[in-house]
Amino acid sequence: MPDIPRRGLLAGLAALGTGACSELGNTDAAGAVFDAAEDWHRAAHRTLASRQGLAPEYAPEDRSPDVKGNGSVTVDNDIYRDQLAKGFPDWRLSVCGLVETPLRLSIEELKALPQRTQITRHDCVEGWSAIAEWSGPQLGALLDTAKIKPEANFIVFWCADILYGEQYYESVDLVDAYHPQTIIAHELNGAPLPEKNGAPLRMRIERQLGYKHAKYLTAIEAVADLAPIGKGKGGFWEDEYDYQWYAGI
Ligand SMILES: Nc1nc2c(c(=O)[nH]1)N[C@H]1C(S)=C(S)[C@@H](COP(=O)(O)O)O[C@H]1N2
Numbered sequence: 001m002p003d004i005p006r007r008g009l010l011a012g013l014a015a016l017g018t019g020a021c022s023e024l025g026n027t028d029a030a031g032a033v034f035d036a037a038e039d040w041h042r043a044a045h046r047t048l049a050s051r052q053g054l055a056p057e058y059a060p061e062d063r064s065p066d067v068k069g070n071g072s073v074t075v076d077n078d079i080y081r082d083q084l085a086k087g088f089p090d091w092r093l094s095v096c097g098l099v100e101t102p103l104r105l106s107i108e109e110l111k112a113l114p115q116r117t118q119i120t121r122h123d124c125v126e127g128w129s130a131i132a133e134w135s136g137p138q139l140g141a142l143l144d145t146a147k148i149k150p151e152a153n154f155i156v157f158w159c160a161d162i163l164y165g166e167q168y169y170e171s172v173d174l175v176d177a178y179h180p181q182t183i184i185a186h187e188l189n190g191a192p193l194p195e196k197n198g199a200p201l202r203m204r205i206e207r208q209l210g211y212k213h214a215k216y217l218t219a220i221e222a223v224a225d226l227a228p229i230g231k232g233k234g235g236f237w238e239d240e241y242d243y244q245w246y247a248g249i
């Protein structure tokens with residue numbers, strides 16, 4: 001690909017807050033406290049043993065006929081539409097923030113890493129669930145490659161879509177980030193992710209509720225603190241609709 005369109009693509013992704021670590025996401029430092037009840041809830045779940053256990057995995061015949069798309073089911077920007085049509089040749093996933101070695105990985109590079117395939121149940125707070133097979137590299141391996149710094153406490157997932165006027169993002173702590181079933185999925189039931197389910201990349205964080213599983217992933221940022229990110233509560237639903245940040249299941 002010639003240089004200029006590539007620069008155009010990268011500049012475009014950066015403008016979406018998706019090129020490297022997002023500036024869009026870092027505008028509002030106010031209002032950044034977790035309430036006491038949530039702190040208690042998180043503390044109660046701190047027991048590592050209970051958090052490191054695997055979510056149930058299922059047999060191929062248990063899979064649901066379809067995994068419906070929820071929240072954003074399409075991404076309305078020209079760069080995304082163009083990349084979707086071409087099979088995402090120029091899509092890059094940034095691993096950035098508090099890491100020694102920032103990474104920018106193509107879909108092919110992500111596919112070349114050791115892969116995990118898991119058949120798991122997705123649970124949405126809206127009251128539906130779906131069993132499906134997901135494949136991709138483990139997030140922990142990527143964080144090890146990027147050499148996460150000791151001051152990092154949280155991992156932020158930046159997304160390409162805008163939902164109800166706000167950029168979608170999510171975050172987890174390092175226990176969930178390094179959980180063996182936390183993968184960057186590029187396949188659903190053995191085929192590339194459909195657009196409605198987050199093409200080309202989406203998180204699977206199997207010990208967390210559905211809204212944590214960020215779709216249309218563009219960047220993974222290691223941070224010390226969530227307060228300066230977005231509106232300070234660690235995710236789209238947390239910022240806009242008061243959902244709990246800790247959504248462990
Ligand atoms: N980028 C992005 N990720 C997202 C959402 C979204 O709207 N945008 N919706 C979340 C919610 S609430 C759920 S239940 C799941 C839905 O995943 P699915 O569309 O593959 O069913 O994605 C989550 N991740």
Ligand SMILES: [Mo]
Binds near residue numbers: 070126
């Ligand atoms: Mo959801």
